């Protein structure tokens with residue numbers, strides 16, 4: 316039953332109540348809103364977003380060349396066909412999201428410029444009370460909600476991660492982080508050093524190389540890349556045959572997911588062969604004389620960190636043309652004119668871009684309390700990376716590392732909507748996951764096994780993340796192929812779900 320009453324507090328402050336409150340209007344939150352309208356049409360809901368518009372990651376990042384590193388057939392929602400080249404710019408992704416919002420009349424549910432500061436659960440009232448600050452008036456506004464759907468992403472949007480290096484204050488040029496790219500940054504004719512060699516560096520460098528005097532990618536250690544055409548042959552062929560876009564979307568998704576599953580399996584079973592294949596593609600762009608061993612041969616096996624897709628090998632073409640170069644070394648200190656490396660080499664720079672990653676932000680910087688006690692998230696155990704022991708009426712979206720994030724956002728949305736409907740059938744006002752008697756002696760482990768996946772932002776923030784157990788129910792499985800069957804089959808009457 317919908318519960319949309321507007322409550323009046325003693326201080327005459329208006330408190331709006333919703334059945335569901337969605338945190339964030341990125342790809343997960345907008346997807347959540349869509350699924351709520353389709354699967355839980357009777358529920359009232361609101362999406363609160365701190366930024367001025369939708370898009371999340373694709374609004375925050377405005378550096379030149381910003382694009383996806385996975386294909387949009389699977390990064391797009393399962394319900395809305397993607398109809399163009401697989402690797403897309405942030406603008407294209409936001410246009411696609413705008414269509415989803417427009418076509419499904421979701422805009423009326425979203426409040427922009429609402430930064431949530433606190434969320435308090437009361438077991439007496441069986442509801443959450445949230446406080447948010449409005450960007451336009453600075454005023455604090457209150458909401459209550461029966462259920463909280465956390466779509467806040469995994470990193471702090473306001474600022475990226477920049478390590479502290481000696482001498483940074485001495486540097487006469489400009490230091491910028493791609494996450495907070497200044498609109499007025501003029502890199503034309505300048506010497507630019509990009510620190511880092513992940514997807515961001517690989518995107519930024521080809522976008523700016525032609526306009527700079529020179530751009531250097533400075534990395535401590537190399538990264539794996541995949542390269543190929545920014546096109547999907549089967550999609551183009553089906554389009555020529557005038558097959559409906561809904562069909563093309565589904566067929567291409569299956570094809571991509573199948574190929575990715577094979578690639579992921581092979582990178583565990585025959586890592587050396589996969590490594591050779593990846594390196595030989597790079598060699599194809601850079602030629603036999605290039606020092607691939609030093610600059611493009613990581614020490615870890617493929618897929619222990621995310622592998623960025625480089626469309627048409629553009630970053631390698633930049634290197635080949637001489638406009639860009641790679642230096643693999645360590646920073647000794649910044650100087651007035653650039654960066655002094657441990658090898659003795661000095662890199663002259665007018666601008667240094669620190670493409671050094673994110674600050675993990677697991678709960679949207681929201682102060683959580685459960686019945687007046689601060690929530691220590693790292694003390695909880697995760698139920699399949701979606702719910703947490705001792706945290707009632709809350710679900711959380713965390714996507715895949717090795718496959719598109721949205722594949723999981725769609726699956727989690729189905730789970731949340733089914734759970735909400737089930738609570739309605741049971742007339743339950745509260746659901747909490749709890750370890751069962753048979754889980755009592757279960758070994759508790761860190762959120763993710765570093766042997767499996769170990770990017771810096773996760774390693775830096777592991778102590779903030781919930782624990783996992785050694786049973787499938789109590790882990791965040793990174794395998795879409797298993798989860799696409801397992802999540803819809805979850806038994807909501809299992810003892811792990813405690814209703815009240």
Ligand SMILES: Cc1cc2nc3c(=O)[nH]c(=O)nc-3n(C[C@H](O)[C@H](O)[C@H](O)COP(=O)(O)OP(=O)(O)OC[C@H]3O[C@@H](n4cnc5c(N)ncnc54)[C@H](O)[C@@H]3O)c2cc1C
Nearest residue numbers: 339341342343365371372383384385431467468679719720
């Ligand atoms: C540059 C870059 C490229 C990427 N490319 C890919 C890719 O190609 N494929 C892929 O699968 N993944 C990619 N990722 C990972 C990507 O972040 C996710 O795939 C996806 O966009 C996350 O969507 P989200 O909606 O869950 O979170 P986000 O995009 O992070 O959005 C969360 C939203 O919640 C809001 N929010 C947070 N806290 C609060 C609060 N307290 N109050 C109100 N609002 C709040 C934020 O403002 C934000 O708008 C990329 C990440 C980056 C940074």
